[in-house]
Amino acid sequence: MLKTGARLRSQVCETEVVVVRAGDAETALHCGGHPMVDLTASPSEQRALDPRFASGSALGKRYTDEAHTVEVLVTHAGEGSLALGDVALERKGANPLPSSD
Amino acid sequence: MSISLILEMSTSGHPDRAAVTSDGATLTYREFADSVARAGSALQESGARHVVFLGGSGTDQAALLFASAYAGIPFSPVNYRLGKAQLTELVDRIDGALVLVDPRYREAVSAVRAVVTGTDEFMAAVCARTAEPLPPADVDPDAPAIFLFTSGTTSAPKGVVLRHSHLLSYVTGTVEFGSATESDAALISVPPYHVAGTGTVLTNFYAGRRMIYLPDFEPRRWLDLARAEGATSAMVVPTMLERIVRALPPGADAEVPTLKTLSYGGSRMPRPTLEAALAAFPKVGFVNAYGLTETSSTIALLGPEDHRAAMESADPGVRARLASIGRPVPGIEAEIRDPAGEPVPAGEQGELWVRGDQVSGEYMGAASVLDDAGWFPTRDLAYQDADGYLFVVGRNDDTIIRGGENIAPAEIEDVLVAHPQVDSVAVVGVPDDHWGQAIVAVVVAEGGADLDQDELRGYVRTKLRGSRTPDRIVFRPELPTTATGKILRKDIVAGIAATAGNGGEPC
Numbered sequence: 169m170l171k172t173g174a175r176l177r178s179q180v181c182e183t184e185v186v187v188v189r190a191g192d193a194e195t196a197l198h199c200g201g202h203p204m205v206d207l208t209a210s211p212s213e214q215r216a217l218d219p220r221f222a223s224g225s226a227l228g229k230r231y232t233d234e235a236h237t238v239e240v241l242v243t244h245a246g247e248g249s250l251a252l253g254d255v256a257l258e259r260k261g262a263n264p265l266p267s268s269d
Numbered sequence: 270m271s272i273s274l275i276l277e278m279s280t281s282g283h284p285d286r287a288a289v290t291s292d293g294a295t296l297t298y299r300e301f302a303d304s305v306a307r308a309g310s311a312l313q314e315s316g317a318r319h320v321v322f323l324g325g326s327g328t329d330q331a332a333l334l335f336a337s338a339y340a341g342i343p344f345s346p347v348n349y350r351l352g353k354a355q356l357t358e359l360v361d362r363i364d365g366a367l368v369l370v371d372p373r374y375r376e377a378v379s380a381v382r383a384v385v386t387g388t389d390e391f392m393a394a395v396c397a398r399t400a401e402p403l404p405p406a407d408v409d410p411d412a413p414a415i416f417l418f419t420s421g422t423t424s425a426p427k428g429v430v431l432r433h434s435h436l437l438s439y440v441t442g443t444v445e446f447g448s449a450t451e452s453d454a455a456l457i458s459v460p461p462y463h464v465a466g467t468g469t470v471l472t473n474f475y476a477g478r479r480m481i482y483l484p485d486f487e488p489r490r491w492l493d494l495a496r497a498e499g500a501t502s503a504m505v506v507p508t509m510l511e512r513i514v515r516a517l518p519p520g521a522d523a524e525v526p527t528l529k530t531l532s533y534g535g536s537r538m539p540r541p542t543l544e545a546a547l548a549a550f551p552k553v554g555f556v557n558a559y560g561l562t563e564t565s566s567t568i569a570l571l572g573p574e575d576h577r578a579a580m581e582s583a584d585p586g587v588r589a590r591l592a593s594i595g596r597p598v599p600g601i602e603a604e605i606r607d608p609a610g611e612p613v614p615a616g617e618q619g620e621l622w623v624r625g626d627q628v629s630g631e632y633m634g635a636a637s638v639l640d641d642a643g644w645f646p647t648r649d650l651a652y653q654d655a656d657g658y659l660f661v662v663g664r665n666d667d668t669i670i671r672g673g674e675n676i677a678p679a680e681i682e683d684v685l686v687a688h689p690q691v692d693s694v695a696v697v698g699v700p701d702d703h704w705g706q707a708i709v710a711v712v713v714a715e716g717g718a719d720l721d722q723d724e725l726r727g728y729v730r731t732k733l734r735g736s737r738t739p740d741r742i743v744f745r746p747e748l749p750t751t752a753t754g755k756i757l758r759k760d761i762v763a764g765i766a767a768t769a770g771n772g773g774e775p776c
Binding site: 173175186188227228229241243244245262263264265266267268269 | 270274277278281282410434441443444445446447448455459464465468469472473475476478502504530532534554556558560566567570572573598599
């Protein structure tokens with residue numbers, strides 16, 4: 169079960185994320201075709217990047233599922249792409265406010 | 270997870286981009302992050318449990334903010350304008366503090382119990398450090414990141430606790446990561462002890478926008494530095510903006526061609542100052558930012574398009590928005606409530622309550638003031654128009670009750686400050702046997718003009734009804750304010766009471 173504020177890492181690339189919205193999704197967050205693990209956990213070594221999930225994650229961008237139950241912020245970019253189970257997450261558009269302080 | 274994440278992301282995203290310019294020297298994100306790791310390691314080795322910073326703004330202040338997070342201890346920038354006794358009392362309330370002080374303020378903390386080190390000595394040692402940096406501390410997002418002391422315009426300064434989670438929510442909720450271009454640069458003139466002094470470091474680092482520090486504000490230097498460094502944005506408090514406009518020849522363009530946005534906040538903006546500034550910076554987008562220390566800086570803003578629409582509209586309701594604080598930022602809910610706590614309809618005045626992940630509402634040594642559902646009372650009197658624009662009328666505590674009628678000083682101040690011979694004004698309530706409170710306007714005349722109290726009262730009477738016309742008008746050479754331009758109303762009331770007690774000034 170996802171938790172808001174949790175920090176996760178990919179097992180097959182450099183991608184790191186922080187969970188902004190955990191929703192009630194029971195499906196695990198994936199990156200590069202494999203489940204993401206806690207930032208402090210060691211990734212298992214035998215895994216390889218799944219070419220179906222290799223379009224990359226972009227630093228500082230938010231990704232969400234179609235129903236917007238889950239949202240993550242990429243804190244370190246990597247080669248793998250993010251998915252909820254095997255459904256790819258979509259990158260959210262920017263909605264910049266003017267600088268205020 | 271801590272505010273260190275902001276620096277880590279910027280350093281991995283654009284390590285060789287210019288991050289901060291201070292005293293003519295510029296550091297890249299990588300260079301700055303190296304300095305933070307060294308300073309953070311030195312703080313861990315020092316055994317300090319809290320960093321107190323007494324000094325001006327600049328690279329050291331920004332580095333020590335992140336270095337404290339690196340060491341997993343809170344950072345408290347304190348006000349160098351406070352007297353020795355008040356500073357001693359304040360610093361002695363903090364356990365396990367290491368006080369880092371600019372040499373010029375050393376005497377002010379000579380009586381504190383904590384260890385005191387010069388910021389220059391500390392940073393020199395950090396620079397000379399050859400040991401490998403220690404790993405950053407593992408920080409709970411709910412641990413305190415900074416303690417900021419409110420300006421205390423109505424009571425003794427209170428220490429506001431802002432946790433890493435509050436600041437991260439504010440930054441990631443209102444700023445798009447890396448949204449600045451390489452040529453963008455923000456000119457910073459707010460002092461470190463103001464919430465915007467911390468907010469500006471975090472939001473500009475997250476946006477990837479270079480910061481240019483001007484530690485001791487002076488209008489000509491602000492203009493010169495903005496031109497020399499090619500500033501594209503700046504934040505000022507209203508008194509700074511007024512001084513900038515006055516430093517220009519009448520009607521002249523400020524001629525800072527690179528400037529794209531100018532944000533203002535920290536206290537109420539007098540309408541004549543805003544209009545003069547809009548004329549002096551005709552191509553600049555203005556941003557009115559409203560926030561409190563307790564809300565991790567900005568919670569509502571009126572953007573450039575809103576300013577433009579208000580200026581150009583024939584609709585009085587839309588024109589009035591020039592005095593609005595705009596609409597809540599993403600992640601913030603706002604509600605106007607009556608004294609019984611019930612929400613009021615659009616257009617009606619009440620207290621502004623806000624809720625959101627960036628809202629702390631927590632003070633040192635006191636319980637949270639949030640209600641059960643997480644709402645924070647701002648103590649600001651406000652109303653909201655039909656389109657959701659918020660208008661702050663004044664501080665709840667400043668409301669004058671004259672003959673049972675509630676009167677917001679701002680309404681009378683707005684009328685008086687528009688008089689061509691009035692420079693600035695504060696309206697306060699003073700005890701009165703007949704009315705409960707009488708309305709006194711304290712006026713600073715433009716260029717020392719000789720103003721007549723009856724003529725000024727007559728002027729107000731043409732704009733407002735009799736019960737809102739000041740009972741007395743007194744003239745003063747200046748108004749007491751904090752360094753960031755907030756009027757010290759309690760000092761004004763005390764001054765008037767003292768004068769009356771002496772049987773002095775007839776009014």
